[in-house]
Amino acid sequence: MKKAALALSILAASTSAAWAQSSVQLYGIVDVGLRWTSNANAGSSEKQVIPGGMSQSRLGVNVTEDMGGGLKAIANLEHRLNSDTGTVAAADFWRQSWVGIQSADFGRLTLGRQYNILFDIYTSTYASFKYSPYIEAYKPEIGLSMGARQDNMVKYLFEKGPIRGEVQVSAGEGNSQNKSFGGLLRYNQGPIAFGGAFLQVEDTLGKKVKGYTAGGAYTSGPWYINLSWATNKFDRGGLLGAAYTSGLLGNVLNAAANDVKKRDMISVGAAYQLTPQLNLGAHYWYATQTHYSAALANTKSKGHYVAFVADYAFSKRTDAYLELDYTKHEGAVRFANNAEKRGGSIVGIRHRF
Template sequence: MSLTKARKKANPYPTFMLGTVAVASMAFASSAAHAQSSVTLYGIADVGVEYLNNTSTGGSQVREVSGNMSGSRWGLKGVEDLGGGIKAIFQLESGFNINDGTSAQSTRGLGTNPTTTTRLFGRQAWVGLSYKGQQLTFGRQQALIYEQSVTFDPMGVSSRYSALSLDYALAARIDNSAKYTGKFGPVTAQAMYSTRYDTGYGAEVPGALITGRFFSGALTYANGPIGATAVYEQRNSNTVATNTSTERRVLAAANYNFGPVTASAGYRYLRASNTFLPTNPIAVANGSQANAANLYWLGAQYLITPAFQLTAVGYYHDVHSTGADPWMAVLNADYFLSKRTDLYASVAYAHNKDNSALGVNGYGTVAPGHNQTGVTVGLRQKF
C-alpha cells in the first residue's frame, strides 16, 4: 500500500470538512461560555386540616385548607448569562389551592368600576437584569415590606397564624411595578414604584397619575448573627375621587441568632385615611373611625434537633383612639421528614375586646368581641 493510500485510509474525511467541523465546534464552545442559561421548575404543595371556634357566622368549623405554612404554588425561574457580568432573569409563580385545585390570588376591586382580575401567575411575574449585586426588575412583584416580613416574622408571614393575620399588606404583591435591589457589603438597599398597584381596580387613569400609585424603600443589614431592617411604603387610593387618600406603613424589625435559637422583634406603624380604598383596614377591623395603629411582635424559633423546630410568637395591635387592642399568640411545631417534606402542627389564640374582630386568620373572621382558637395539622412538600 502506498503512503498516500495509507493516509486516506487512516483519515477518510477531506481536510476541508475537518476544518469546518473544528471551526464550528470552537464557535459553539465560545458561544456556550458567554451565553449559558438555565430554567428551574419548582413548587410547594401544602395542605392540612383546621379547627376553628367562634367563626364570624357563629359556631365552630372543621375544614381542609391549603397553603398553611407556605402558600401552595408552582413556578419557573430562569437566568441567562449575557456576558460581562450581566444576566437576564425572570420568575413566574402561580398560586393554587391544593384542597380543590383552584387558582389563588384572583381579585375583584371595589369602587365605582370594579373588575375581576384572574391571575395565572398571581404570586409573581417579572423579568429584569442583574449586574454584580445590582438588580432591576419589572412586573408583578412582592412588596418590599413582604420580603422583609418573611425574614423577621418568626412565622414567616405564613398564610395562617402569623403577622399576616393582623395586616394584609405584610404579604402584598404589587402590579405594574419597577424594583431596584442593590447589595453593598452587609447592607441591601431597595426601592420600588408602581403606576397602578392593583389592577383589580382597572388600568392606569389618564390625567390622574396618583390614582393607585405605590412607592416604597427599604434598608436591610445582615452580618453574622445580626439582622435588621427598616421599610417605608405609601399607597394612594384606587379611585379618582379619593386618590389623595393614602395608606402609609413603616416597618422596623431585627433578629439575632443564638446558635439553635433565633429571636425576633418587630414594629409596624400604619396610618390610613378614612376614605382610603379598598378600605381603611383599621376602621374595618375594629368598627371605628380610628386611622392609625401600632403592631408589635416578639418571638423565637428553636431548632431542638436538625429534624424538629418549635416557634413561639406573640402579636399585639394597639389601635389609636380606641380600646379595641387585640392580641394573638401562636405556637408551631415542625418535624422534617426530609429536606423537602415536613409535618407541622400550629395552635393560635386571638383575644378581642371593645368589639374588635381579630380572628386567627385575619380581621372579620370571628364574631366581633369574641375570642378565637385555631388548630391546624398539615403536610408540606417542596419540589
C-alpha cells in the first residue's frame, strides 16, 4: 500500500511538472457602441446598440508549451460574440482554431483555421489606425481581404531581423471553397514598415479570385501615416464572387455581385497622439470596380469612404471612442435600400483583458 501511494505521488509530481511547462492565456475584448446611421431604412435614420464599434467582441485562448532548445508548441482558439445580445457572431463558432510549432531558428508552422496573408500584411504593416487596425463597424479595406480567414490552412512564417515572410496553402478538401495559396513579404525597421502580399483562392468550379496588396507606414513621435493599395480579380461565373463582393461594408449590396471583373482600392490615413490618453485619426478609402456584363462593361463603379476617430484611453485596457463616417457610391453599387450616400457615428467603450 505504501509503495502504491509513493508511486501515485511521484506520478502526480511528474504530471504537475509537465503542466508547469505550458502557459494557457485567456484573453478577450468586450466592445459596445451606440451607432446612428442616416439613410438606413427607406431613407430614414437608425439608432442601434452595436456589438463592437472599434473591435468585434471576442473570447480566446492562447496556449504555449516550452519544449526546450528554442522550440515551442502553440495553439489558439478564438470565439467571436455579439456583446449586445450575447449571441454567436458568425456561423463558425471558432473564428480561429489552429495548432503549431514555433522555433527560434526556423520560424513558425501553424495548421487550422487562421487569418490569411492579406489580413496579416495589412494589420501588421499598414493598418488604417495605429491603436486599432480597423473600425469594426466601418471597415471598407477588409472588403478586399478575400474573407480574411481560410479553413484547412497550413501557414509558415519566418522572420529574420527586419524581414518577415509568410506562405499559406489550403487544400480545399472536396466541396470547400477555400483552396488557396499565397505569400507575403514585409520589412520593418525603425519608423518605416512596408510590404506586399498575393493570395489566390479557388472554388469548386475551378474559378479563381486573385488578390494583391502593397503599402507602407511611417511612425515619427506622435505621428502615424499610412498608404496602401489593393486589388481583387475575379474569374467570370465563379462561386466566390457573391461572397467576396457582397460589399465593402457589411450592409452594402452590390447590384452585380456575381458580375465583378476587378476591384481596386487606394487608402491613405494619419493618426496623431495629442496627449498620452487621446489619439486622433482619419482615413480615406477610394475604390473602383469594373464588370463583365455588356450592360455594365463601360461602367466603372466608385466608392468614397472617409472616417474620423477620437480615442481616449482611461487605462491600458479600457478606452472610449467617438467615430464619424461618410460613404458615397457611384455606378452599380448601392446600399440595401438603394441609397447612394450614408453617414454614421459611433460612441462606444471597449475593454481588453
